[in-house]
Structures are given as structure tokens and as C-alpha cells.
Amino acid sequence: MAPRKEVTLSLFTLILLAALSLGLASFYRLPSLGTRPMHTDEAILGIKLGEFWQTGHFQYDPKDFHGPALHQTSLLWAKLAGWGTPETWTETDLRLVVALCGLGVLLTTLLFADALGRYGTAIAMLLTAVSPMMVYYSRYFIMEMQLVLLISLTLGCFWRYSQGGTRLWLILGGCALGFQHATKETFVLNVGAAFAGWLVARALVGEFVPRKGNSMSLGPSRAKGRPTRPWLWVAVPAVLVSVAAFSNGFRDWQGVADSFTTYISYLERSGGSGHEKPWHYYLMLLVWHKDTLVWSEALIVGLAVIGMGYSVVAEFKNTGRQAFLVFLSVYCVVLLSGYSFLSYKTPWSILSAQHALTLLAGVGANAVWSAMPGRTIRWIFNAALAVGLYHLCDQSIRLTGTHRNPQFEYSADARNPYVYSHTQKSLLKLVDEVKTFVKAQAKAPKIQVITRDVGWPLPWYWRTWKNVEYLDKLPATLDGEVIVADTEFYDQIKAKIPADSYSEHYPYGLRPGIILTLFLRKIQPTPTTVPEKLDAAPASAVNDPTPLSNPPPSMVPPEGTISKQPIFSPTLPAFPGGLTPQP
Incomplete structure (x- = not known):
């Protein structure tokens, strides 16, 4: 039996479809x-x-x-x-x-x-x-x-x-x-x-x-x-x-x-x-x-x-x-x-x-x-x-x-079958927040990253910063102005740092099942000298603990010292302790 004659495209059509493909x-x-x-x-x-x-x-x-x-x-x-x-x-x-x-x-x-x-x-x-x-x-x-x-x-x-x-x-x-x-x-x-x-x-x-x-x-x-x-x-x-x-x-x-x-x-x-x-x-x-x-x-x-x-x-x-x-x-x-x-x-x-x-x-x-x-x-x-x-x-x-x-958009979403142990998009929020904090400092702050796998891919994002420690266990001294840690070390870190010295920002997804918390050292307000004469208020008001309705700028807490309500990413996995992600 003779082979069936194959129908073919013209060379021009092939070139046209090849260009479309490209x-x-x-x-x-x-x-x-x-x-x-x-x-x-x-x-x-x-x-x-x-x-x-x-x-x-x-x-x-x-x-x-x-x-x-x-x-x-x-x-x-x-x-x-x-x-x-x-x-x-x-x-x-x-x-x-x-x-x-x-x-x-x-x-x-x-x-x-x-x-x-x-x-x-x-x-x-x-x-x-x-x-x-x-x-x-x-x-x-x-x-x-x-x-x-x-x-x-x-x-x-x-x-x-x-x-x-x-x-x-x-x-x-x-x-x-x-x-x-x-x-x-x-x-x-x-x-x-x-x-x-x-x-x-x-x-x-x-x-x-x-x-x-x-x-x-x-x-x-x-x-x-x-x-x-x-x-x-x-x-x-x-x-x-x-x-x-x-x-x-x-x-x-x-x-x-x-x-x-x-x-x-x-x-x-x-x-x-x-x-x-x-x-x-x-x-x-x-x-x-x-x-x-x-x-x-x-x-x-x-x-x-x-x-x-x-x-x-x-x-x-x-x-x-x-x-x-x-x-x-x-x-x-x-x-x-x-x-x-x-x-x-x-x-x-x-x-x-x-x-x-x-x-x-x-x-x-x-x-x-x-x-x-x-x-x-x-x-x-x-x-x-x-x-x-x-x-x-x-x-x-x-x-x-x-x-x-x-x-x-599924480029980093776990529902995408080609995504495999991928970095969560919320990590980019952490990177941006730390970048903003670093820019506001007079000198380069110390950053401590404490996770079991030293926080990859953070070493890529922070490769130009020299004062960063990547640790796989809790260090003897927690003295970083910025501390990034996963949930495994959260309780230990909370026990070692003064409660009023850091603001907490969370949660950020490193990878599925690995949730990070960001600790930022609060900026201490510069002490001010009480003037010898108070013309606008009686002397007793100096020691009055009642908050002022319109405090002067020197008494307003610096921006960023109060943690914002945490924002949950819908693509993060379930959180430890029964927390439920919110949109």
C-alpha cells in the first residue's frame, strides 16, 4: 500500500506562523x-x-x-x-x-x-x-x-x-x-x-x-x-x-x-x-x-x-x-x-x-x-x-x-502546580518595610535573621547590607535593631527582649508553613528640658499625669512605633495556634 500523500503548508504560511509563535x-x-x-x-x-x-x-x-x-x-x-x-x-x-x-x-x-x-x-x-x-x-x-x-x-x-x-x-x-x-x-x-x-x-x-x-x-x-x-x-x-x-x-x-x-x-x-x-x-x-x-x-x-x-x-x-x-x-x-x-x-x-x-x-x-x-x-x-x-x-x-x-495572578500562589516550595509574596512587604526602616536610621542598623534555613531568599534582597546576621539558632545576645524570626523562635525572642523596646509586624510568609515576624526597635524620643517658668499652665500641671488633649510635637510618639493591625495574605497557609487568615 502506497503511503498517503501528506498535505502541507506553504513556506510563507510556515514563516508567518513561526513569527506568530515567536x-x-x-x-x-x-x-x-x-x-x-x-x-x-x-x-x-x-x-x-x-x-x-x-x-x-x-x-x-x-x-x-x-x-x-x-x-x-x-x-x-x-x-x-x-x-x-x-x-x-x-x-x-x-x-x-x-x-x-x-x-x-x-x-x-x-x-x-x-x-x-x-x-x-x-x-x-x-x-x-x-x-x-x-x-x-x-x-x-x-x-x-x-x-x-x-x-x-x-x-x-x-x-x-x-x-x-x-x-x-x-x-x-x-x-x-x-x-x-x-x-x-x-x-x-x-x-x-x-x-x-x-x-x-x-x-x-x-x-x-x-x-x-x-x-x-x-x-x-x-x-x-x-x-x-x-x-x-x-x-x-x-x-x-x-x-x-x-x-x-x-x-x-x-x-x-x-x-x-x-x-x-x-x-x-x-x-x-x-x-x-x-x-x-x-x-x-x-x-x-x-x-x-x-x-x-x-x-x-x-x-x-x-x-x-x-x-x-x-x-x-x-x-x-x-x-x-x-x-x-x-x-x-x-x-x-x-x-x-x-x-x-x-x-x-x-x-x-x-x-x-x-x-x-x-x-x-x-x-x-x-x-x-x-x-x-x-x-x-x-x-x-x-x-x-x-x-x-x-x-x-x-x-x-x-x-x-x-x-x-498565580505566579507565586501555591494553587499553581508549577510553584514548588516558593517564597510567598508577603515577604516582599517585609523587605520593603525593613528598607524603609533602614533608610530612616542615621547609621546602618544591625539586622538579625533567625530561621532554620537562615532566611533564604533574604540574603539576595539584603546582599548590599554588611551588618546582617543569618542564624539558624537563637543567639546569646539579641541586640539587632531589626530582628526577623520564624514562629519556632518567637516565644524565646519575646522572653529575651524588653516588651516596650520593639514593635511587632506580622505575619509574613517565607515559604508554605514558615511564617516570619518582624521586630523593629522603637526610636526613643529625645529628652526635653522642662522650662523654669511655665506661663501657660500652673506649676501643678507639670506633674499632672492626665494626657494633654493637644500634646506638643515633642511628646508625640515617632511614626512607626505603634504596630499596625496585621495584614494577612490570602495565599498563606494556616497559622500556628489556630489563627485564621483574613482578607
């Missing part, structure tokens, strides 16, 4: 990057980036914090963009680096255009542009989005080489592979899944040979003959890039050794380490999560399943294309299964699997659209697809902090 992706990724409070991970990475800027040396910790690649990328961008010193950096500066990586992921879809089909490529780009998970973590200063970009670039380079590209594609793919290792150690799961996909594709289909007259081939034709050892053209640049990154430019070889010993720590943490989730956690995250709203990327998953089935059972003129689609299907299933098998789960961990699902969703959409009999039915399918895209857009706008209705 516009949507920019709209959801770039505005208001600084409105969401810093997550602890973002704050730690921001501080480490500042140290890297100042010292020129990245201190790799094999037990945590991941590789140097994101810091190196950020440092390069900082130099090009003219950030200035770390004291002047903003949350927007840091997150813009990741947002640009997110746009890069979108553009790498074009490397697979001849595999996905023109229609499939356009749909995959649109889905990538508005996917809530892709949008949210493209605004998040952590390693994952750069890792996804490098993975997509690596696979795209290898596909382009298999379709007639030069050895430069192998070199570029090898460099991207090495930088993956320097970005995050979990890249080995992607390598393992890719190897499994390659084995199955070779067994079921055969070689990834190009189709003659391939109209979507990107890159010049390969020189005569294949290199006898093509893997060397990948391995050598991969090793060089990885070693250069971990060794700080071939200067610190301990970092290179630690990049391998780190996997001992990862094996220990794979059991959960406080992040244990059931095996179906990621599936539910992608397909169905209801908390006030229905959060779902079921459109992507459903189309991806169709794409997987089409890759296996359809007949292709180009067997190389089928080999790649089978590879991509097996790679996606193995990768998602591997992450689901591990007890340790965080929502951003499966971004690379979700990206593979999005590419396969383009394949599925292309298969359905091509199978539609007649232009009218295809327009109906396009309309249904547009409704699904609108639902994704509606979710994405709620994640960005730019929704015109504040009630629909």
Missing part, C-alpha cells in the same frame, strides 16, 4: 520578570553568580548547586548587556537570561522541520510558545531551560547531519552535549533515553538516511563519504567543552574530578531526600491538576500520543524521517518513565520530556490534519486546536504576574 513566546516570557519574589534556588544561584563575577572563579560543589554553565552563560550576557556590579543586579536581569533560553528552545524547532512536517512544525512552535510549563520556567533563574535548549540543539544537530549536513553539525552537537554536562548532572538521563531511542529506531526502521531532494534540509551537503569514526567528532568537542567549563578554563582540575564524583550524591538523593512523590506525579502535573482552576496540558499530551502511534504504524516515503520519529517517541517515553520511577521529583525536572512531548504533538497534529478529508474539515480541526491553544494561553497569562485582574 511573538507569543516573547509576550509571555519577557514582561514583568521582576514581579515574582525570588525562589530560594534563584536567590542562591544569584549570589553564586555575584561571587563568580567578583572572583573570576566558580567553586563547584559536587553535592549541590549543579554545574557552572548557567553562570558562565549569564556572565557572558552580563558583559554584553553591561549589567554593572552585582549590587546593581535585579531579578529581571537574571531571569532575562533564562527567558532568552526559552526563546531559543522555540527556534530550535526549525531544525526538525522536515521531520515534523511544515504543519507539525508550526503547531509545535505554537504549543512551545504558550505551554504553561515552558512559560513559567522560562521566567525562573534555574538551570532547566538552558538544559532543554542544549538538548534540543544537540538532537537537532545530529538530525541535520543525518540528513546531509557537514561534520560541523557533529562538532556543534558535541559542544552542546558537553555544555549539557556542565549545566546539570541529570543530563545523563537524557543521554540514556536517547541511546535507547536510537537502538529501537535502528532495530525497527534502520538507518537515518536522508530523502533525495529534501526541500527542508538546513545546511550544506556533506562532503564525499562519511567520516570513519563520526562519534569522535562528537566526543572530542564534548569532552573539551565540559572540561573547560568545570576547570574554569583549564585552571582548576578538582572541579573536573568532582563532576564525576557528584553522581554518588545523586544516587543517594534519588530516593527522595524530602522530595518524594508517587510515580504518577508527573503525569497528573501534565494532564490534570485542579486547585480552584483546572491546570492541564492534556492537549499536548494527547496530540503527542497520536504522534507516537503515527510514527510507528504509518508508511513513510522517507524512512530516515520515520527512524527519527520512532527515536523521538522512545526517547520521550523512556525519559518520562525514568523520572517517574525515581522517588525524587520536582516539577521542573521533566521539562526536557515535556519538550519532546511538544515536538511529538506537532507530529500528531500534522497526522490528523493531513488525514482530514477536505478543506472545510481541516478548518474545523484548526478551530478546535485554536480553542485548546487559548486554554493554554489563559493558564500562561496567570503565571506571569501580568494579569489585569490581581485575583487571577
